[in-house]
Amino acid sequence: MKKIAIYTVILALCGGTLYAVSAADKAVEPAPAAAPKEPVVCFESRKGASDINQQEIKPGLPNVKCSPTTGAALWYGDPYHGTVPMGKMPQMDIPEGKAVVVPRSEKLALMPMCGTACHNGVGPQFNPPTLPKSRKPAPVPTMEAMVPDLKDLQHGRGRIWCMDCHHTTQRNKLVDHYGDPVSFDQPQLLCGKCHGDKLRDWRDGIHGKRIGEFTSTGKKRWFTCTECHNPHNVQDGARNRGFVQLQPEPSPQLPKGMKDAKHELLHPIAH
Amino acid sequence: MTPNETPPACPAQEQQAECLVPPASADPAASAPKTTRRDFLKAGGTLSLSSLMGAGALMAQSDDAHAAAEWAEHFQKNYRLMTDAEKAEARVRLERRYSQEYGKPVTVDTTGPQPGVLMGYALNIRKCIGCRRCVHACVEENNQSRGKRPGEKIEWIQVLRMERGKFEQGKMDHGYPEGLGIQVGGNAYTPAGQVLEGQYHYNPEKVPEQDATYMPIACMQCEKPPCVKVCPVRTTYREADGPVVIDYNWCIGCRMCMGACPYWARRINLTNPVLPKEEMNPVTHYLGNRPRMRGVVEKCHWCLQRTRHDRYPACVEVCPVGARKFGNLLDPESEVSKILERKNVFRLKAELNTFPKFFYFYD
Incomplete structure (x- = not known):
């Protein structure tokens, strides 16, 4: 009985191998075109708003490595990948090319539409023009449908409105103190209007983030305000910091023989 | 003789x-x-x-x-x-x-300390959201063992979750010893504020949580390092530009330094390190992230392979909230010098007189 069983197993194995070989032959014949690999996209600080495409900059060296668990950027092969010069900033004397930023305009999904479709100020729907004449808040159902955070804008606790930050007529620009347009790539010129202390710290490298060379004269990629903070959603009951909540990376390995980490929840002092 | x-x-x-x-x-x-x-x-x-x-x-x-x-x-x-x-x-x-x-071609750097550089680190403890990205960036960079079995997974940075305690009306009659009313200690025994009594294995769906603060801890690169004092073979020592490093070849694995370190910063390779070929970082430093062997102690060295060539450490570069700052303490224009000059700064366990060059600060 046993012998029969063994022969059966051997037969089955042979059959399996044969099938696998034939299957491999079949697979080779049609020569499937090497499917272009799905680009790996990971995010830097804000999920969905600071995405970065993984590329190979040298053989075996990616521009960024991503976390398999959360999709967060974990390691920079080239800190200056995809950067452009930051441009002249008031009160910042950094030699040309030593301060670079990654432009954000191209990452903003609504950006190309804003200035062309509805808010160019000359379309037929603006005849008579419906652009706001004052900076008094008025509900705009279309915008609220597109950006849900606007329904109850917490930034400024109801004291500020869209037009305090966005330019009235050039809708794909921000606005500075004098009503002049500010690029979406330089939001610090806008945010510093109110958050002057933060701007000062950011200029000195105390607030915010830079990557690249750490020496004070080295080349750095600067992260601008909106790369880390979402200005439309600054307050949220479930957290206590100026950042949206993220999924954390996996926790460390448990010590040998330990099934869970419930001991950490017990306090040595009863209370 | x-x-x-x-x-x-x-x-x-x-x-x-x-x-x-x-x-x-x-x-x-x-x-x-x-x-x-x-x-x-x-x-x-x-x-x-x-x-x-x-x-x-x-x-x-x-x-x-x-x-x-x-x-x-x-x-x-x-x-x-x-x-x-x-x-x-x-x-x-x-x-x-x-x-x-x-x-693959691997380089082992032996660049020594650069003149005029004393490395320093600062961490904004109010910014940290506890996402553990620094922990895993460190593993990507520094060739730690990353196996599945016990002792095969090594991480140098620990993120400590600490709960915000509170004083409550309902506990006014409670005291210490328990059940005997207020005799020795009263309601104030409830942990309140930040106490070093935290959780390392927290795993919520989203961080930061409202009732928690987070405190990352790694090697503090002390100016008077207790680990260096106890090393019987003098294989761990302070480099001239600040970091405390280990010559892995001379480490005998006695773990005296692990016991001496008040910051729980050192790890030992109890098993043969598990480091897959494709995940290995080929840019290494002799005193830094070159692959280690079984039975040696390792720890954070502020990414010598990067910082000796002016690059930020890996943990600084990935912090999504910009809580981590690194710089030259001798340069008054550096980020760390400006923080020391302007912010409220403390050193962890300063009472031990280890004089860390890792500073915690808050806005």
Whole structure:
């Protein structure tokens, strides 16, 4: 009985191998075109708003490595990948090319539409023009449908409105103190209007983030305000910091023989 | 020489080699006695040594870079006592060995401290959201073991979750000892504020949580490091530009330093490190992230392979909230110097007089 069983197993194995070989032959014949690999996209600080495409900059060296668990950027092969010069900033004397930023305009999904479709100020729907004449808040159902955070804008606790930050007529620009347009790539010129202390710290490298060379004269990629903070959603009951909540990376390995980490929840002092 | 004999004094320069007076300079390479380990072995047993060296020469000629490197490492001096030529030799040997082992060109940097640099670190404890990205960036960069079995997964940074305690009306009658009313301690025994009594294995769906603060801890690169004081083979020491480093080849795995460190910063390779070829970072430093062996202690070294070439450490670069700052403490324009000048700064366990160069601050 046993012998029969063994022969059966051997037969089955042979059959399996044969099938696998034939299957491999079949697979080779049609020569499937090497499917272009799905680009790996990971995010830097804000999920969905600071995405970065993984590329190979040298053989075996990616521009960024991503976390398999959360999709967060974990390691920079080239800190200056995809950067452009930051441009002249008031009160910042950094030699040309030593301060670079990654432009954000191209990452903003609504950006190309804003200035062309509805808010160019000359379309037929603006005849008579419906652009706001004052900076008094008025509900705009279309915008609220597109950006849900606007329904109850917490930034400024109801004291500020869209037009305090966005330019009235050039809708794909921000606005500075004098009503002049500010690029979406330089939001610090806008945010510093109110958050002057933060701007000062950011200029000195105390607030915010830079990557690249750490020496004070080295080349750095600067992260601008909106790369880390979402200005439309600054307050949220479930957290206590100026950042949206993220999924954390996996926790460390448990010590040998330990099934869970419930001991950490017990306090040595009863209370 | 018997133990009763006093060591001879040092009358002349040429007799320096026999002098046993401890070196005056702190730099052992500059003033160490010239009697090397090799000389001692030669004098001790010329016959056995010559046969060993013969075998070594034969093995060193073999194509197996691993075997040759293993053999040469047995006769290698402590890194601080190695001459530049010996360092270069060790570097070539290691590069050959690692390249063969990991199937890609691996560099082993031996760049020393740069003049005018004293590295310092600052962490904004109010910004940290506890996402543990620094922990995993460190693993990507520094070639730690990342296996699944116990002891095979090593992380240098720990993020401590601490709950915000509170005082409550309902506990006014509670006290310590428990159940006897207020005798020794009262309601204030409830942990309130930040106490160093936290959770490392927290795993909520989203961070930051409202009732928690987070405190990342790694090697503080102390100016008076207790781990260096206890090391019996003097393999761990403070480099001139600040970081406390380990010459892995001379580590005997006694774990004295792990016991001495008040910041729980050191890890030991209890097993053979598990480091897949494709995940290995080929840019390494001799005192930094080169692959370690079983039975040696390792810890954060502020990414020497990066910082010796002016690049930020890996944890600084990935922090999504910009809580981590790194810079040159001797440069008044550096980020860390400005933080020390302007912010409220504290050192962890400052009462131990270890003088860390890792500062916590808050806005």
